[in-house]
Amino acid sequence: MRVLIIDDDPDVADSLGRLVGQMQADVSVVHDATAALRDISDSLPDLILCDVRMPRQGGFDLLPKLRRAAPRARVVLMSAYGSLDTAQRAIDAGADDFLTKPIGRERLEELLQGAAGPQHADVLAAFAPERARFGDLVGQSPPMRTVFGLIEKIAPFPTTVLILGESGSGKELVAREIHRRSDRADGPFVPVNCAAIPDTLIEAELFGYRKGAFTGADQDRSGLIEQASGGTLFLDEIGDLPLPLQVKLLRVIQEGQVQPLGAPRPVDVDVRWVTATLQDLEAAVEQGTFRQDLYFRLNVFTIRLPPLRERRDDLRLLAGHLLAALNERYGPRIRGIEAAAFDLLARHDWPGNVRELENVLERASILSDRDMITAEAIQGLVGASGKAVSAAGYAPATLSIKAETRRLEQLLIRKALEETGGNRTHAARLLEISHRALLYKMKEYGIS
Known part of the structure; x- marks a missing residue:
């Protein structure tokens, strides 16, 4: 269990660090945003405790950066000036919890158990908070x-x-x-x-x-x-x-x-x-x-309208929202997404944007044998490094030119049909082949 504490007050931060260290956790203590992001890049934490009031970048400003840098971590904002409004604002902004300092030993133990236990699978709540909804649109970025x-x-x-x-x-x-x-x-x-x-x-x-x-x-x-x-x-x-x-x-x-x-x-x-x-x-x-x-x-x-790669802070919300829609369509089968699977989603560039995310989650939910979407299911769709398994991110499976030509043709045809909403005439134009040739290849490859 690795814990990162971010607080500009050295006495408070060191005291909290010693207390967490007594609970058999690996603790890092930093005093500003720059050091925090540098520490995260070196070793991803499981739990982040971040003060709200700090010079230059406070907890609310830092929160989306922490989410991007450590998508698996539980992020808890804390303040000595806690109030119900501040706590609600923290949760609405995407924090997992909000605590008022000083933080007692019992509450810290609960946080560590939560980060190490089943919740550490990073189960996505299958809904988006009401404040993150704008009609059928979802986002807080x-x-x-x-x-x-x-x-x-x-x-x-x-x-x-x-x-x-x-x-x-x-x-x-x-x-x-x-x-x-x-x-x-x-x-x-x-x-x-x-x-x-x-x-x-x-x-x-x-x-x-x-x-x-x-x-x-x-x-x-x-x-x-x-x-x-x-x-x-x-x-x-x-x-x-x-x-x-x-x-x-x-x-x-x-x-x-x-x-x-x-x-x-x-x-x-x-x-x-x-x-x-x-x-x-x-x-x-x-x-x-x-x-x-x-x-x-x-x-x-x-x-x-920004592409999904420019609004990565919304990925967690969108995934939960889309999973809720899938469960409503097919029955409540998927509880959420494993942490390792979400890491793959977070690293992907999403050239197909929200539609691609929806397709990936739907296929992954079908491929997953459990009630969680696994890394194995996601990896087959976006690759181990988060790169799309598509014509854009094509990687040959063999050295056979004949076999790989057929495979690439199928990928390009499917992509062209997707881009044109199934319009074969426009797809043929994108592929720079005749309409008749497209129909022949679709029949040959069994593409409907």
């Missing part, structure tokens, strides 16, 4: 608090919103939360993935059509824009919208009217526009693949 604040500010206004973020980071959840907090909450929320609809169909899908407008149009059909009237239309991957349609979409946004294919006159619509992309639209404008006037119309208010 500074980047996510910024996002939550922007949503609250813009939601009441009819302003067009552009959400920027990587694939799997939760852009649709942000759009839904904007809708839910707006005065259109009782109206429809219509999500559209522009990259998932073939170019030949997207105009009819968005604008609708009248009977006889084209072969197969045997009845009138309202488009997705008209269906969103009175509510919010969320256009995901707006950067993939074909140029000819960008002109028509701009006209709809400007005039508040949509003209279905084959219709003699336009239809009035009242739509709140929220769009999203993982692309650099400014670069697309310079390259001539995205209209500048449409970009200016969409980019009135921008929300940048």
Whole structure:
């Protein structure tokens, strides 16, 4: 059992260190944040006791850094000026416990037993604290608090919103939360993935059509824009919208009217526009693949959603939240995640963001034979060093070029299909092969 004590008062820190040392624990005592982080990097502690009030960096400022540096450790904040509000703030910030100094021997023994006992398996509570929730979004990290604040500010206004973020980071959840907090909450929320609809169909899908407008149009059909009237239309991957349609979409946004294919006159619509992309639209404008006037119309208010690697403080909360959802879907089977397994999760860069985390936890919960997600189950999905077992982190299993070519092809095809939401036409374009060749390879490899 290794214990790290962080307190700027040498007398208090040394006294506490001697007391802990009498309990057969390996104790380190430091007096500031820099020394604490250096000590953690040398030897990961099992239990960290950190004072709240210290010069330069206090316990609340240091807490997220301690969590990142020692994800397995139990972190306890302490203060000689304890109060119920301070204790609640500590727990909400992510501390495992809060103690008022001086700390008695009996309470210290309980802490050491807790860190060494079953709880040291780092069982994740399968819920996120209410203060860490923002509708369906979960997070307490500074980047996510910024996002939550922007949503609250813009939601009441009819302003067009552009959400920027990587694939799997939760852009649709942000759009839904904007809708839910707006005065259109009782109206429809219509999500559209522009990259998932073939170019030949997207105009009819968005604008609708009248009977006889084209072969197969045997009845009138309202488009997705008209269906969103009175509510919010969320256009995901707006950067993939074909140029000819960008002109028509701009006209709809400007005039508040949509003209279905084959219709003699336009239809009035009242739509709140929220769009999203993982692309650099400014670069697309310079390259001539995205209209500048449409970009200016969409980019009135921008929300940048951070990737998971920039909000690692939220990993514990997200994992617990996703496990709770999995237990609700499949039955209460998984209690949490072993410490060694969580270490692997904490070291991973998560190129697929929250969606990748959800997929990994779902597969790991199936692979685990116990009621805990084990390191063995996680290692098969993100690797022993936390590197993804994917096309991005491809490592050959053999020296056979023939065998490894087939394996890499399968990884790339699955990744392309995932990136395009299962759209085979767009996946073939990403893979730079023909649509027919993609279908042949999917059949050959048994990919549905």
